[in-house]
Each structure stands twice: as structure tokens, then as C-alpha cells.
Amino acid sequence: MEKTLEISKRRRLLLVPCPYQGHINPMLHLATYLHHNGFSITIAHTFFNSINSNRHPDFTFVHLNDQLPNDLLVSLDVASVLLAINDNCKASLEDILANIVEDVMCVIHDEAMYFCEAVASGFGVRSLVLRTTSIAACISRLVVLQLHAEGRLPLLDQGSMEDEVPNLHPLRYKDLPFSVTSDVSKMAEVILKMYNITTSSAVIWNTIPWLEPSEFTQIKTRICNQVPIFPIGPIHKISPTSSSSSLLSEDSTCLSWLHKQAPNSVIYVSLGSIAILTNQELQEMAWGLANSNQPFLWVVRPGSIKGSDGIGFVLEEFQVKVGDRGCIVDWAPQKEVLAHSAVGGFWSHCGWNSTVESLSLGVPMLCRPYSGDQRGNSRYICCVWRVGLGLEGDELKRNEVEKGIRKLMVEEEGRKMRERAMDFKRMIEECLREGGSCSRNLKELVDFIMSF
Numbered sequence: 335m336e337k338t339l340e341i342s343k344r345r346r347l348l349l350v351p352c353p354y355q356g357h358i359n360p361m362l363h364l365a366t367y368l369h370h371n372g373f374s375i376t377i378a379h380t381f382f383n384s385i386n387s388n389r390h391p392d393f394t395f396v397h398l399n400d401q402l403p404n405d406l407l408v409s410l411d412v413a414s415v416l417l418a419i420n421d422n423c424k425a426s427l428e429d430i431l432a433n434i435v436e437d438v439m440c441v442i443h444d445e446a447m448y449f450c451e452a453v454a455s456g457f458g459v460r461s462l463v464l465r466t467t468s469i470a471a472c473i474s475r476l477v478v479l480q481l482h483a484e485g486r487l488p489l490l491d492q493g494s495m496e497d498e499v500p501n502l503h504p505l506r507y508k509d510l511p512f513s514v515t516s517d518v519s520k521m522a523e524v525i526l527k528m529y530n531i532t533t534s535s536a537v538i539w540n541t542i543p544w545l546e547p548s549e550f551t552q553i554k555t556r557i558c559n560q561v562p563i564f565p566i567g568p569i570h571k572i573s574p575t576s577s578s579s580s581l582l583s584e585d586s587t588c589l590s591w592l593h594k595q596a597p598n599s600v601i602y603v604s605l606g607s608i609a610i611l612t613n614q615e616l617q618e619m620a621w622g623l624a625n626s627n628q629p630f631l632w633v634v635r636p637g638s639i640k641g642s643d644g645i646g647f648v649l650e651e652f653q654v655k656v657g658d659r660g661c662i663v664d665w666a667p668q669k670e671v672l673a674h675s676a677v678g679g680f681w682s683h684c685g686w687n688s689t690v691e692s693l694s695l696g697v698p699m700l701c702r703p704y705s706g707d708q709r710g711n712s713r714y715i716c717c718v719w720r721v722g723l724g725l726e727g728d729e730l731k732r733n734e735v736e737k738g739i740r741k742l743m744v745e746e747e748g749r750k751m752r753e754r755a756m757d758f759k760r761m762i763e764e765c766l767r768e769g770g771s772c773s774r775n776l777k778e779l780v781d782f783i784m785s786f
């Protein structure tokens with residue numbers, strides 16, 4: 335009895351997610367997988383975007399005292415928020431670790447919560463980093479860092495934005511991961527700290543090695559310093575059960591609406607958890623969707639429209655034209671939506687989670703990236719994997735939207751993309767099977783942690 339207790343105590347892991355939706359989801363999928371493999375899980379999370387612990391009764395939750403002032407949060411300056419979190423949360427992580435250090439095998443932290451590495455090593459505890467973007471995004475962030483060090487940011491003249499970045503095919507300068515809300519030197523500081531890992535024992539990556547094979551080879555020598563890499567993607571598929579880790583509540587009524595639609599007829603529209611649109615963009619989206627004559631399911635996140643409550647745009651004229659052909663929700667159960675047979679296309683901002691979710695469910699994409707790694711992901715979707723088409727141009731135009739939707743949903747070009755997307759779905763299913771790359775790498779990760 336005592337021995338069992340001792341073993342179960344020793345198998346505790348302390349996980350520290352970064353408090354944004356696109357980071358919380360992968361960390362909680364990993365937590366669920368590790369819990370099913372015999373580990374006890376403690377999650378240290380911030381008060382900002384706090385995770386609903388009631389939905390995860392198997393885990394223990396503790397709070398990090400982030401002390402983020404409201405004016406910083408409303409500024410939407412992600413780099414400043416991350417710098418503040420990493421400065422402010424050290425003391426509470428030290429208190430947490432001091433209490434459980436005897437039981438903890440290791441700390442697994444999001445790459446953006448880089449302060450955890452030093453805290454863990456101060457207690458003599460091993461730490462692992464979870465990277466939640468693609469490897470290509472990581473490499474292109476390093477290019478941003480280099481450009482910053484050379485004093486070449488903010489970037490160049492408009493002409494050279496279209497040039498390809500040397501050794502980074504197919505990315506152009508304009509596809510590099512710049513932030514639209516944060517100052518470049520603050521962003522560079524975050525990137526530098528995120529990649530300056532010295533005492534980490536391993537890197538866990540939400541990617542699949544064959545999705546970006548040359549990038550995978552490159553990264554081993556560039557930042558990983560001989561530490562093992564565990565590419566365990568697609569991470570949203572690894573947890574046997576899936577309690578939602580959505581910060582907003584999911585409106586599942588859209589599933590009943592989907593049941594009434596014809597196979598592959600619906601375009602699902604969602605721009606993730608952070609992108610902000612102008613009212614003008616919203617109008618162009620609305621009328622492009624209306625004029626396309628395709629059924630659509632559209633997520634209009636509360637707070638996602640600059641200076642508006644988000645639904646004020648629903649003009650009577652638009653509603654009359656669209657009728658039951660459109661369904662608008664605040665937040666959707668995205669993975670269930672993408673898995674629905676009625677969904678034939680995804681108008682996406684190309685966040686990495688959305689990209690991998692769409693690929694793994696065989697849904698081709700209409701790409702309208704906003705910020706960060708989204709432009710680079712869009713470029714891979716359109717030019718490397720060829721499962722999507724881009725809605726480029728600074729200004730969104732309703733006739734371009736209408737054309738793009740029709741191309742993706744009803745024309746030959748879209749049909750071919752859907753076929754290729756279905757090939758990805760099949761290949762991803764293969765890598766999840768016993769002996770496939772994902773399940774092999776997950777087993778190796780568990781063995782690695784058990785060796786501590």
C-alpha cells in the first residue's frame with residue numbers, strides 16, 4: 335500500500351500552459367494523454383484567462399499570481415503581456431514547487447512561459463518545453479531575431495516584402511511572424527528568451543515530422559542543442575477523452591443546424607481566439623458570404639470587432655438575403671464542426687491549431703491570416719501542402735471573398751484541394767495508429783519522463 339502511494343506520488347507532473355486559447359488546448363491534450371498513462375497532473379495557470387478546473391476533475395489546479403494590470407490586458411499587446419507574466423509569476427511558481435518538490439518528476443511548460451526553466455532548475459527539477467507552433471514558425475522567428483539584431487526592423491520597403499527570404503522557401507518577408515499589436519523590440523526579447531533554453535531536458539512539439547521534414551532536420555542542429563525532440567502532433571488527437579478547454583462557452587446548437595445541410599456544402603468561418611477585425615472587414619466578409627450563395631457557419635467572437643459589440647453589423651438586408659443559409663455563433667465546438675460531413679471548407683486565420691485540426695479532418699482552407707505565425711502557416715497551406723487558397727491583399731473585398739468561396743466550395747480547383755486534404759487526413763490517421771510516428775514518439779516521451 336505504502337509503496338503504491340510512493341510510486342503514484344513520484345509520478346506527478348507540473349504543467350504550465352501559456353494563457354491563450356491556442357496554447358491552453360495543446361497543453362491540456364498533453365495533460366490528458368499523460369494522465370491516462372499513469373501520471374498525476376498539476377496545472378499551474380494564471381488568473382488571466384484562467385482554465386475552468388471543473389471541466390478537468392482529474393487534475394489538480396493551482397494559481398500563478400500574474401498581477402496583470404487591466405490596462406495592459408486591454409492593450410492586446412501580447413509581447414508585453416508575456417514579458418509581464420514571465421516576470422510576475424516566478425515567486426508563485428517557486429511557492430508551488432516548494433510544496434510539491436518531493437513528488438514532482440518534472441515540469442512541462444509552454445515555450446512562452448520560459449521563466450519556468452530557471453525556477454525548475456533552481457529546485458533541481460528537470461524541465462521540458464512544449465512548442466505549440468510549427469517548426470517553420472520557429473525558424474522564421476529566428477530570422478526576425480536576426481533582422482532585429484542587424485537593425486533592419488521595422489522592415490524594408492514594400493517592394494522587398496514580396497521577396498522570398500533566403501533559405502526559407504516558400505516564405506516571403508511579408509510572411510515572417512511579426513506582431514500587429516506589439517513593439518518589435520519587445521517581440522524580439524520574448525523570442526530570444528523562448529529559444530534560449532539551456533537546462534531543458536527535451537522539446538515536445540505539436541507537429542508531425544513529415545509535414546515539414548527539412549525544417550525538422552534543420553531545427554535539431556539550430557536550437558535544440560542535442561536535447562531530444564518529441565514531435566507528438568497532431569496533439570489534439572492524442573487524448574482519449576476530450577473535455578473542452580475553451581475559455582468561451584461553445585454553442586453546440588450549430589451542430590443541429592449542420593445536420594440539416596448537404597454533405598460538403600458548408601463553409602465554416604472562424605478566425606481563432608485573438609484576431610481583431612475592423613467593421614469594414616466584417617461587412618466585406620458578411621456580403622461576400624451572402625453573395626457566394628453557399629451555406630456558412632460563422633464564428634463571430636465577442637470582442638473581435640474593433641469598437642463594436644460584434645453582432646451590431648447584422649443588417650436586416652443581410653439577414654433577409656441569407657435566411658437559414660447562414661448560422662452565426664459566438665464560439666463553436668470547432669473539432670466537431672470540422673469533423674461534420676456537411677463541412678466542405680474552412681475559412682481560417684491559419685492559427686497552427688486550426689491548421690492541424692483542418693488537415694487531420696481533410697478540410698481544405700480559405701486562408702486569411704492576420705498576425706504572428708499565421709501568414710507563414712497560410713503559405714505552407716497554399717504552396718507546400720496545396721490544400722488551400724489565399725485571400726491576400728491588405729483590404730478584404732466582398733467580390734474576392736465571393737470568388738474565393740466559390741472556388742473552394744464548388745469549382746474544380748477546390749475539389750482537387752479537398753482530395754489532397756483527404757490524403758492528409760489518411761496519412762495523419764496512419765501516424766496515430768500503433769507503430770505510427772505520433773504513437774511511437776508519445777511512447778518514447780513517456781519512457782523518457784519515466785527515466786528521470
Ligand code: UDP
Pocket residue numbers: 354355356357359580604605606607608609633664665666667668669684685686687688689691
Ligand atoms: N476554437 C474553438 N472554437 C471556435 C474557434 C476556435 O474551439 O469557435 C479552437 C480551435 O479548435 C483551436 C483554438 O481554438 O484549437 C484556436 O487556436 P489557433 O492556434 O487555431 O488560433 P489562435 O486562437 O491561437 O489564433
